[in-house]
Amino acid sequence: MTATPGATPTIVLVGHGMVGQRFLEALAERGLTATHRVVVLCEEPRPAYDRVALTSYFSGRTPDELSMTDMEFIEAHGIELYVGDPAETIDRVARTVTARSGTAFAYDTLVLATGSYPFVPPVPHKDATGCFVYRTIDDLLAIEEYAKSRATVGAVVGGGLLGLEAAGALKGLGLAAHIVEFAPRLMPVQVDEGGGAALLRTIEEMGLTVHTGVGTQEIVVDSAGAVTGMRLSDGCELATDLVVFSAGVRPRDQLARDCGLTVGERGGIAVDEQCRTVADPHVFAIGECALAADGRVYGLVAPGYEQAETAAATIAADEAAFTGADLSTKLKLLGVDVASFGDAHGTTADCLDVVYSDARSGLYKKLVIGRDGTLLGGILVGDAEAYGTLKAFTGSVPPVSPESLVLPAGAGEPVQLGPAALPDEAIICSCNNVRKGTIRGAVTEHRCTTVPEVKKCTKAGTTCGSCVKVLGRLVAAELEASGVEVDKGLCGCFAQTREELYEIVLALRVNTFRDLLDRYGREDARGGDGCEVCKPAVASIIASLAPAIGASGYVLDGEQAALQDSNDHFLANLQKNGSYSVVPRIPGGEITPEGLITIGEIARDFGLYTKITGGQRIDMFGARVEQLPLIWTRLVDAGFESGHAYGKALRTVKSCVGRTWCRYGVQDSVRMAIDLELRYRGLRSPHKLKSAVSGCARECAEAQSKDFGVIATAGGWNLYVGGNGGATPRHADLLAQDLTDAELVRLIDRFLMFYIRTADRLERTSTWLERIPGGLDHVRDVVVEDSLGICEELESLMAAHVANYADEWATTIDNPDKLARFVSFVNAPDTPDPVVGFVPERDQMKPDLPLLSIGLRRADGTPTVLEGSSQR
Secondary structure, X not given: OOOOOOOOOEEEXXXXXXHHHXXXXXXXXXXXXXXXXXXXXXXXXXXOEOOOOHHHHHHOXXXXXXXXXOHHHHHHOOOEEEEOOOEEEXXXXXXXXXXXXXXXXXXXXXXXXXXXXXXXXXXXXXXXXXXXXXXXXXXXXXXXXXXXXXXXXXXXXXXXXXHHHHHHHXXXXXXXXXXXXXXXXXOOOOOOHHHHHHHHHHHHHOOOEEEEXXXXXXXXXXXXXXXXEEEEOOOOEEEOXXXXXXXXXXXXXXXXXXXXXXXXXXXXXXXXXXXXXXOOOOEEEOHHHEEOOOOOOOOOHHHHHHHHHHHHHHHOOOOOOOXXXXXXXXXXXXXEEEEEEEOOOOOOOOOEEEEEEEOOOOEEEEEEEOOOOOEEEEEXXXXXXXXHHHHHHOOOOOOOOHHHHHOOOOOOOOOOOOHHHOOOOOEEEOOOOEEHHHHHHHXXXXXXXXXXXXXXXXXXXXXXXXXXXXXXXXXXXXHHHOOOOOOOOOOOOOOOOHHHHHHHHHHHOOOOHHHHHHXXXXXXXXXXXXXXXXXXXXXXXXXXHHHHHOOOOOOOOOOHHHHOOHHHHOOOEEOOOOOEEEOEOOHHHOOOHHHHHHHXXXXXXXXXXXXXXXXXXXXXXXXXXXXXXXXXXXXXXXXXXXXXXXXXXEEEEEEOOHHHXXXXXXXXXXXXXXXXXXXXXXXXXXXXXXXXXXXXXXXXOOHHHOXXXXXXXXXXXXXXXXXXXXXXXXXOEEEEEEEOHHHHHHHHHHHHHHHHXXXXXXXXXXXXXXXXXXXXXXXXXXXXXXXXXXXXXXXXXXXHHHHHOOOHHHHHHOXXXXXXXXXXXXXXXXXOOXXXXXXXXXXXXXXXXXXXXXXXXXXXXXXXXXXXOOOO
16 A cells, blocks of 8 residues: 555665665664654565675675674664565555565655676576576575585686686685686776786686686586586687686666666666656665666666665755766785776876886786876776775876886885875765765864774775775874874773884883783873783783793783683683684694594594694584593693694694605605694784695695795795785785795794784784885895894794793693683582583584574564574
């Protein structure tokens, strides 16, 4: 039925993706959720999530962590959210929307945010078993399951943005990955020929095979209808078990077509500048389903956000218009920075290109300059550090020469432009259309003093995050310009940075937290207990310097025990049901049959879940806290040590089998990995450390994704540093090559101790290497050339660590006083925690968790179980 005069007007939103969620937030900001009934029909089984970061699922990010929906927000604003119940028909005459459940919702205003669907080329057998698209969390779950059980080789159709992410995901799942792109280069929309060549070289060095300038003619299947290969347009046949189509998207406009709304010739629901459909003033369309007034369908999230804001403002009777959007993008694909902004391809008449290219390093930078010196756009591949600043200058004449903006350190006279050089109208956050002037106003008018406060006030930096570095510099500059002293201290207890505290502890031999706080803490913090930030940070500093400053290296000794993070309290990782994991060290991944039997017997006797990890160790899960000493007594008796999976310390040094067994190996990688792991075991650092040693250039140990990685050469060893394979992957940089064993160890000693000395709290080597002034070149000068004259001291500190290492678990089980802490209840030490329970799964056990209800409902009133929950 149609809402009657005087009744609460109803807004129905069809689709609940990122743009749909932003629309709801815009309604709330304008007070419309208080005056309107708001109904949301969501097709997927989960509410809005971060589709931009979809690939991070394969790096350990859970579906819940990808969620962008705050259920407290939904409930507080009375929004009726129906998940798994999409709209199926629209009656524009009656103004009703009927959902799949059969429920009909009357509307006064209808907003279509149905997004897009993946385009699958019309090739034979495109729907065969083993063919997938790459669009939703459910797509990723299906790909993951198939890859783990039925595939060894995967191919991605499409070398664009999502295609490269999909290929990286397949590689991460252990598949040999191919990329097939019809265009003559990768990412043809974002980069030009030069940028594509740099990107191609870097990606091929990662072990992916790229086929450009060819199309897919047919998917080859076996008698059961499962994928066995692909036939390409050049006549070649590619053997593959799995195919992912990522060849672009098309607007989801079928609902609009069915109800008679106007759609474009190539798709998209036609709207005006207010995002109102041209055929019906009661219906709006936003996001990827909309054909904007400028004749474009925008596939980026930032324009969708602008459309959501425009539609909400129009419904609120405010003036707003969407006339077009900035298509600038900055991405990190397979660990490679890629960015384009403005007129990246130089289509403006009489424009000029300023280009810097280094094929060996995978760097390509191009700026497009107008005849009058105006910066029109650009492309950055391999190094996009200057993206935020360059994008902000687009449309203006930079205060320095274009050449100085693209030259790397050491080539000519590079210039780093500070935030003060940017005009107030410069857009800092293109995702949310936030200008520099708005950020300045947040500081000067709204009294914001931190980046989180500015983000909350302006929404800058809350979507893709690529502008956060520039945002931080702007906030600091504005505070300083206002006469406000910018506090760079570690926390509210210390005005010094972590690096400064390290120097104080080392120089003055301060060996207790209490002494450091009372002597060098802020005035109001002295005599106190510290906070959750400084206590573990200082504990790490003292532990890493323990032998040199006369402190105990045992983290549960005296005052140190009270400073540790939760995992270090029990020398084990706390798991989601309150149990703990047990991770013995297996240096280099080498283990004897007797060692395997010991681990198996312990897991069997204590009922533990066992898992072989990517770090070449065997993890045991499900130990109760009171069982930990019993388990570790048996492990220590069998010769095992702590693997430090719980601490900010060295975790593992992976290895391939090297020349001992492999016909390609040129050095003994297993021996080197064992030597390195035994040397650096127990080394406390600002963040966890991972390493690997590969016995040849085939790189089976994946050393270039580690904090420090070693690759064998015919002449010795190459040392790579600053890699990361986690949520923000980074390809490690070559520090030195063709090293002898002694040279390699000496440089790693120096590198690790320099990192521990200068890194921020919880800063991985990858982030540190990009942040530290001078970057890799500076680190190489310090570590290899000894430019600061500190290498002897760095080596001495490492030698002291090696000489004084003691296994934490062996020390613990020999001390009855320390064993007393391993209980669930201090007042009932013999009582196990009754909440810690398990249920069987695949001949092992898993945590028995209660169902977590977050208040979602379907149209029929039945509860919705979200990803990650289980029922007793």
